Amino acid sequence: MPKIGNIILPEFPLLLAPMEDVSDPPFRRLCKLHGADLMYSEFISSEGLIRDAMKSMKKLDIFDYERPVGIQIFGGDEEAMSESARIVETVQPDLVDINFGCPVKKVVTKGAGAGVLKDVDLMIRLTKAVIRGTSLPVTVKTRLGWDDASINIDEVAERLQDIGVQALSIHARTRAQMYKGHSDWSHIARVKNNQRITMPIFGNGDIDSPEKALAYKNEYGIDGIMIGRAAIGNPWIFNEIKHFMKTGEHLAQPTMNDRIEAAKNHLIWSMEWKGEHLGIIEMRRHYTNYFKGIHSFKEYKQRLVTTDDANGLMQIFDEISQVYADYQFS
Template sequence: MVKIGNIELPDFPLLLAPMEDVSDPPFRRLCKLHGADLMYSEFISSEGLIRDAIKSRQKLDIFDYERPVGIQIFGGDEEAMAMSAKIVEAVNPDLIDINFGCPVKKVVCKGAGAGVLKDVDLMVRLTKAVIRSTHLPVTVKTRLGWDENSINIDEVAERLQDIGVQALTVHARTRAQMYKGHSDWSHIERIKNNPRITMPIFGNGDIDSPEKALEYKNKFGLDGMMIGRAAIGYPWIFNEIKHFFETGEHLPKPNIEDRVEAARNHLQWAMDWKGEKLGILETRRHYTNYFKGLPNFKEFRSRMVSSENPEFIFATFDEVLERYSGMELV
């Protein structure tokens, strides 16, 4: 069992990464249904929360069926981070996570996300401000360092644990790498093997198959792993990995019925959550992923992403089911 504060997770839990414009409640619900052990919200700007920005506030929506769930915040100002932690606490998530890893320029320019990797003292002050403002467990997600010449994750891990951080997730790339090149988990393994480190250490980066998940689990000896991009349009990956861990065998790949059901649920849950119009708009980006690899799918996709009529979209799903039924999918 892995513990974060009072949260009890199974041995070697699989975490769903917080992804901007992806990790919303409908997507998290699908991932939970298919085996994710711990969910995180999309990252939320501390300044946006304090300004009462509608989009930021909506990201605070969490539901009991997805627990345990953490809300992730980012920012570069201690007071704003402290205030936003209090706002977050009011919606009663299971934990608060701080993003010190986002490499996107508009975040880094504000001295937030991965920008904080240049100033570990600031990272410590920001984290302390959050920990002092909440009774919830506080965790951190970060990267190896700013670039390959300034990998400072060893210092970061020790100093964060010393001030009360209860788990650390490391994306095994530097900020300079963005999402390119290979992740290097050996740095995370080194942290895990540091006798001073007692908090759970989770790895993130490039886990896209059950085989790779098992290889990394055995090779690096971490407490669990976080999966991000590989789950987009493919929430089945969590149970596939768990089954492979237990049996060494593969679960059958999702068939067309499974894929249509996932797309249908995603659309319905999105409309239930945000209303018909926004629910339809925000689900469009997922269809290509759910139906990846289907031959001659362009016409169906075009209909799905151009219609604002839910009945028409659901009818299109039915046609897809009929057209591709029985076909072996890659």
């Protein structure tokens, strides 16, 4: 069973990827409810934490029912990374994760996220700074390299392990690919098969079905799988994968009532955590995902994203429940 510090994970853990503007406590709670084994906060700017920026501090909120849970930080300055690790430790997550994978331009141009893939020495210095700043286990999430001509994940994995990193999650794309094209897990398998590597290696990228999860587990020999975009609007994916791996059979698809219940809970927990007004507004981006591909749903979707009071939204959910009571998913 994979171990990260004192955290003992199930035999083949399923991890929820840290996703900006998605992996907040309400969403994590839903994924935990439906089988996620290890989850992470949205990524948090080390500079923002040190400045005591409200948005960054709010992302430090974690709850006991989420455990084990990690807080993910990013940045390009050693002192800031070390200091932010100390701040993170005060809220007592189970681990600190460093983001060396975010491909977004505004992160990369600051020499953070995937930008660090161009300078492995800097990556090592930043990681050492975080390890110095905390007694918690430190893990890393990264990509294969900057582009196809500079895939350096083999060197990165060895050097990170050598300085004390306790697990590595690898998104099987380069920074140049962003989120396009196919992920290439053969590079992850090579890292996993390296005799020197003893820390858990988790694979990430394009896992969107139980079949694919099982195939990748068997083909690439990783210690666990991290799921990101496929869990948006579909928190059931974790239990679906577990059930399929155990039995070779599919769980029944979520019914319309399952979807309504998930969307309702997500909304209620968002309002509890963010306040009613912000909770309602920030939930709007999720409705499309919960009710994807449902015939003649446009009018309800429009109402869900324009209604700005909780009671009104609950009435719409009740209406959807009645109108679509016998809806069959194909």
